[in-house]
Amino acid sequence: MPLSFHKMHANGDDFVIVDSRNSANPVTSSLARRMGDRNRGVGFNQLAAVLDCDDADARLMFWNADGSTLDACGSATRGAADMLMRESNMTSIALRTNRGLLTCERTSAGAISVNMGEPLFGWSDIPLAQELDTAVLPLAGGPAACSMGNPHCTYFVDDLSAIDIATLGPTIETNPLFPLRTNVHFVQIINRQHIRLRIWERWGGIPLGSGSCSCGAAVSGIRRGLLDHSVEVECDGGTVTVQWDGVGPVFLIGPVETIFSGTITDQLYRPTRRGESG
Template identity: 85%
Template structure:
């Protein structure tokens, strides 16, 4: 049976949503990988599956394009919230992910704001392979680490143009210090309320943006005393705002836009 999907993007960070409410979840790791192929499938950075949920509008399950699962995706969460708020004719909705219940709201400008939950800093929460202070890791460049439901490693650099992300990114992603691999951020601070961010995404490569990476980068910058509690994050594809008071939940605000809807042919699903 063909599988319906919706393609969306958030500042160029593209993702696919499969609505599997009122049905059995049709997506497996293999199907996610086939759909994520930009030459033979639909292509995306992440896939979000909407499932029935007793205590929220829907439960979200996320996949990377390589077929690996993940617990958090700020861009796809915004996209799912946008669709479900339009469906319910509402400006607020609650979604469940492996991070817990996330409240999402539409702002007066039409952007989607998501409570992404509180960051985690324990070495076993990131996780790291050994007990270390996550504020400054013993790697060249002295990065910081945290978890937003997925692992993040943040470098603060003077000039993003001097960073060979395609070479450095995968080497850090697969460093033995990160047993589940890691997202890698390269941050250039414009001022205390504005950063430029480029990303090597775990299981994905170099995206135009990433909601959870924006959150992780700002959180690590605040922990280092480099940033204020509300920061504009400028990625290759556009900007979002990240707010964190240093104690509680992280709030991510930015756009999400529909691109097209379609169906995946039966043959691809059975390949």
Template identity: 85%
Template sequence: MPLSFHKMHANGDDFVIVDSRNSPNPITSNLARRMGDRNRGIGFNQLAVMLDCDDADARLVFWNADGSPLDACGSATRGAADMLMRESNMTSVALRTNRGLLTCERTSTGAISVNMGKPLFNWVDIPLALEMDTSVLPLAGEPTACSMGNPHCTYFVDDLTAVEIETIGPAIETNPLFPLRTNVHFVRIIDRARIRLRIWERGGGIPLGSGSCSCGAAVNGIRRGLLDRCVEVECDGGAVTVQWDGVGPVFLTGPVETIYSGTIMDTLLKV
């Protein structure tokens, strides 16, 4: 039986949402990988499956394009929230993820704001392979690590054009220090309220943007005392706003847009 999907993006950070409310979850690791193939499937940075939930408007389960699972995706969370708000004609919804219960609101400009939960800094929560101070990792360049439900490693650099992301990114992603691999950020600080961010995404390569990576990069900059509590994060595909008071949850705000809806035929589902 064909499987329906919705293709969306957030400043070019593209994702697919499969609405499986009132039905079993149809997505496996193998199917997520085939769907994520940009030549033979749909193509996406992340896939979100929307399921029934007793204590929220829906539950979200996320996959990377390589078929690996992940616990957080800021862009796809905003996309699912946008869909549910339009469906119910509401301006707020709550979504259950492995990060917990995330509240989402539509702003006066039409953007979607998500409470992404509190960042985690303990080495075992990120996780790292060894106990250490996560504010300055024992790697060349002295990056900072945190978790937003998935691992983040942030480098602060003076010149982004001098960074060979295609080489450095995968080497850091698979460094033994990160047993579950890691997202890798390269940040140029414009001023205390603005950064320019480029990303090597765990299981995905170089995206135009990433909600959770934008959160992780801003949080690591605030933690180091380099940034104020409200930061505009400019990625390759556009900008989002990240707010963190240094104690509580992180708030991510930015636009989302539906590109098209369609169905996956049985030929792909049965491979």
């Protein structure tokens, strides 16, 4: 049968939500890859399947557009939370992810706040290929590394406009130091409460924004003492707020918007053997 979905974005960081509560999860890596094709499918940076859960309002599973899975996606988590809170007329819910149990709230301004969990700094948690000081990696430019459920590598630069992200990003992403690859951030500090961020996303290219990358970049700046505990993160597509007290969980706060809802055709949902078999 056809598969329904919702296309949403968070400051231009676009994602698809598939609501699979009360049914088996239909999303496979192959289907995510077909849906993620911007010419032949729907197109997205990430896809989230909303599933039944015994100890939370729902469980989320995430896929990249190339069909690979990931444990954290701040934008799609906010989108799913927005959808479920509108449906239930509630202002707070809990979502289970591979990252853990994430509490989500709607702010008085209508934005969605997500407790993204505590950042991880151990070399094996990120992971790195060898034991190193993750505050300053032995790479040119001395970037910092952390995990928000996915790996992040953050460079602090004087002039963001001078950085060739399309060239540098994939080179750093695939550096042997990162066995699972890494998201790459280039940060220009405007002041202690405001940064400008551009991103090379692991397996994804250059997005307009990213919730988890905004968290990873801000956390690394706070960890180095360069930023205050509440930071406005300005990406190409808009601004989110990241809050971290230096000890506990990271909070990501920002808007989400539904673009449209639709149905995947049977041909895309169940391709012939001349295409991908699923």
